Amino acid sequence: MRRLSIHLLASGLAASTLLLLPGLAFAGPPSLPEGGEEAPGEVADPASDAGGDAAADDGQLLTADGQPMPTDTQPAGPGEEVIDDGSGADASAEAEGGGELETAFEADSDSALDSSFTSDSETAGAADTSGEVSMGSMGLEGDSGPGMVAGRREPVMNSLRGPVGLYYTSLADVGDKYTVRFRLHTDFFVKNNFFCCEGGTEGDRHARLRGAVNLGFTFTEWTEVYFNVNSSSNRNTRDQGAREDPPSVFALGDMNFGIKGAYRFLNGGLGLGGQVGLGLLAGSEKLRTSRVNFDFAVILGADLRYLTKKEVPVRITGNIGWTLDNSPKLIDDWSAIEDPLSREVLRFSSGVNHSRVNTKIAVDFPIRLGKDKQYGIDPIIEYNWDIATYQEEAFVELTEEFGGSPLKRSQAWLTLGARANVYSGLFLDLAVDVGTTSPSYEFGPPVPPYQVILGLGWSIDPRPRVKQVPVAIDDSSATPEPVLEGRILGRVADLEGNAIAGAKVSFPGLASNVILTDAAGMFTSFRFPEGPVSIDVELPDGTIVTQTADVRVGEDAQVDIIADVAADAGEDVVFDGTFLGKDGVGVPVKVALDGMGIQETFDSDGEGRIAIALPLGDYKATVTAEGYEPKEISFSVVADTGAVINESLVPTDAAGGGGGGGEVIETPLISGNKYRIRVKKGPRYSGNDLNVERSAEALDQLASYLNQHPEYGLIEIRVHTDDRGNPKKRSQSRADAIAAYLVGKGVVASRIKASGWGDKDPVAVNITADGRRKNNRTEFKVKDYDESKKPASGGN
Known part of the structure; x- marks a missing residue:
């Protein structure tokens, strides 16, 4: 009876608060x-x-x-x-x-x-x-x-054992997106005659200390997850010779997992949400999960800051839910504890309770202080009422001995406290629980008459x-x-109005970047300050044209740049080659070109004549013909005349052992089959480039091997690297360097494909030097193989 009046008073206050809500003036934000x-x-x-x-x-x-x-x-x-x-x-x-x-x-x-x-x-x-x-x-x-x-x-903080909330009540809120919350808290009480014998000489003295670590993360605008680990220490001292419970009981490592969703509407003033959770119970003096609890709750909330014109700092929240509690199963055989008082003390100390309906109602007053509202203080009033949905007949004897509760199934307590946001998401808590109603022993453990709560938390928003x-x-x-700005829209054309594509447009003194004209000869500049802007245009043939445009505020200046070149000035001129064999008779050849961005092999006609339209510039070429030594030539394609080449080829020695440039290189480092070619002492690199000095022996033998084995129609040079820097760019540069070297040694360019695989196919982890060394490798894969072209001798 001593707690009944307090319980009824708290229930009346909660009901009065709800009755007053319809009388408040609600409106949208000012x-x-x-x-x-x-x-x-x-x-x-x-x-x-x-x-x-x-x-x-x-x-x-x-x-x-x-x-x-x-x-x-x-x-x-x-x-x-x-x-x-x-x-x-x-x-x-x-x-x-x-x-x-x-x-x-x-x-x-x-x-x-x-x-x-x-x-x-x-x-x-x-x-x-x-x-x-x-x-x-x-x-x-x-x-x-x-x-x-x-x-x-504003930052928010987790409840004691759950998601964003006050102390026991979950708010209809999940916090700002991507925020992380970390909380530590402890609570304690000490009470004489807690379980029995109040006013007598054989009473008990009970002390409890609990602590928890709580984590929460908001991963969408309406959803958060939470996790906490809880432990407690209980000590009960009494002068009872027949006691069967230990004086000290530890409950270690109970864990709770859960997810909550909440949505706020009506300008954010009303909220609706729900949460579900699992509790993994470790029990006393062991760190492994023995039993599992389940709970869910529906959350309702009203925030008067968003519903009233004066932004009244009052928030009203209610939760109702149910907990399926399996903690009574932590001790397999309660009947083995014959002393009823010992059984009840052990149950309380181990955190054992029954399945129950949970009802919570809270009113808090979130006030922001400081010039920039950088501080917050939140006085909190909560009322918690749990109603057991399970009864244990084994505790009737204890109830009759020590007296029952007028509200047999109810556990209720009032929480009074304040939470302070002292600095940029750092929270401090202080609260006290006041017990109002304890159940009869067959429906649950007693409620402490008071309990002090201390908390420290930090809400972290990782976004800059x-x-x-x-x-x-x-x-x-x-x-x-x-300073106001404008752009330049321009077009580059020749004297006859034909668009010049690929012209390089630059702006000396204002920008170092170069803009290329598109197929219509058009370009759009960066934004420049108002005033005259100098424009340099480099045409594809290297000619420079200079012009000035006036930039105006907030406008696009239109400019036409006319290049004094003929309509066909950009057309390619011709490389004209004639290649002769024995007795000055033309022989069909293959010409592997390398220059001006061109790496390609071309075939002559049957009389050794070839004509190719090429851009102006310098070139190298390797000329090969069956029965003749490869020959390297250099030439320049110039305006008007192009390039005219007449070359004679040297026949190879029929025995394969001729001297000079006609000698066939032995290839002991090379072996191959129809799937791959193996190269011992393979290519070596310096950064993105080929280390020619260390790679020449192996690559020279590879070039000779390919020239002696026409059955290899297409070889893929596959270069792999580790994950440092820009793997794709580094591997492609290395593969291109090997391909260029082989073409320079007489291998027809069409037989080679250079592929940079970067770090996408590792053979070891990249966290060690040895692993990175293994991942930096070069492979020669056979993509086209024709057995019918294999020399009769079988090659190397």
Whole structure:
């Protein structure tokens, strides 16, 4: 009976609070005055003036429809502090006096006024037709609205053993997207005559200390996951010779996992959510899971900061759910403990309870303090009422001996406390539980008459912040005018109006980058300050054309650049070659070209004549013919005449042992089959380039091997690297270098394919030097093999 009156009083207070709710005046968040001035008959909202959600035309940061800020706004660099000129309270007066003041704000990298309540595709701070600023589905007002701190949602903290909440009550909120929460807490009580014998001489003394580590992560705008580990230590001392329970009991390593979803609507003022969780019970003095609990709850909430015009800092939350509790199974045979008092003390100390309905109602008062609302204090009142859905007949004897409860199935307690956000997501907690109702022993363990709670938590938002620096702009003549910009749209053509594609357009003194004209001869420049801009155009034939364009503010300057070249000036001229064999008779040859970006093999006609249209420039070529030594030549293709080549080839020695350049190289380092060619002492590299000195022996033998084995129609040079730097670029450069070397040694270019595989096919891990060495390798894969072309001798 001693706790019944307190229970009824707390229930009455909760009911009265609910009855008063319909009488509160609800409205949407206050409208922002248009144009930065107060509407007739209304008082300007100081938070709106300081926050800058919707900007006016005269020097504000953002317009209401999300248009870009004026260019005189200078963003703070990394790590810079926001400059406070002390004029925040007098912004209106300065604006009337002709000066301009840009208000400061912090925002996420996604948007200047981003909020986790807005979707990724929405723009935060968009204004509706009524002049009110909307922040996605929640209706939060920029960085100065309720629940916002410096452009982000205010940090929140986990409940004692669950998701975002107060102490025991879960809030209809999951916190800002991608935030991580870490919490430590402990609670304790000490009580004489806790289990029995109050007023007697044989009473007990019980002390309990509990602790928990709690983690939470919000991975979507409406969903979070949580995890915690809980331990407790109980000590019961009493003068009872027949006791069967140990004086000290430890419950170690109980774990809870769960997921919660919550959605807020009606401008963020009402919330609805739900959570489910699993509890892994370790029991006493062991660190392995013995039993599993299950719980779920429905969450309702109302936040008057978003529902009242004056943004009243009151939040009302209710939870109702059910817990399937398997903790009674932690001890296999309760009947082995014959002393009923010992059994009950052991059950309480081990954290054993029954399945029950959980009801919670809470009222808290989230108040933000400080000039930038950087501090928070949240007084909290909670009432918790659990009703057992299971009865244990074994405890009737104990109930009759020590007296039962008028509310036999109920466990209830009142929590009074405060939570302080002392610095940038760092929280401190202090609260006390006041027990109001204990159940009869067959329905659950007793409720402590009091319990002190201490907590420390940190809410971490990993996303970077973008800061705007407030700059007071002086209207004196010394203030320079802002630099405005424009672009150049141009076309490059010849005298007959034909577009010149591939011309290189540059802007000396303004930009180092080069722009290439497209197929229509068009180009679009970067943005340049107002004034004359010099343009250099390098034509494909190397001719330079210079012209000037006038850039105007906010406009695209049109310019036509006419090159004084003939219409066919860009056409290729001809490489004309004639190749002779024995007795001055033309022989059919293959010419492997290398130069001006061309690596390709061409065939002559049957009389050794070849004509190829080539760009102007320098070339090397390897000429091969059956029965003749490969021959390397160099030539230049020049305007008008092109290149005319007449060369005689030297026959090979029929025995294969002729001297000089006709000698056939032995290939002991090379072996192959129809799938791959193996190269001992394979290619070596220096960075992206081929180390010719260390690779020449093996690659010379490979070139000779390929020239002696026409059955290899196509070889893929497959270069692999480790994962450092740019693996793809490094491997492709190495493969190209090997291909160029082999072509230079007489291998027909069409028989070689260079492939850079980068790090996509490792044979070892890249975390050790030996693993990286194994991954840096070169393979020669056979892609086309014709057995019929194999020499009769079988080759090497």
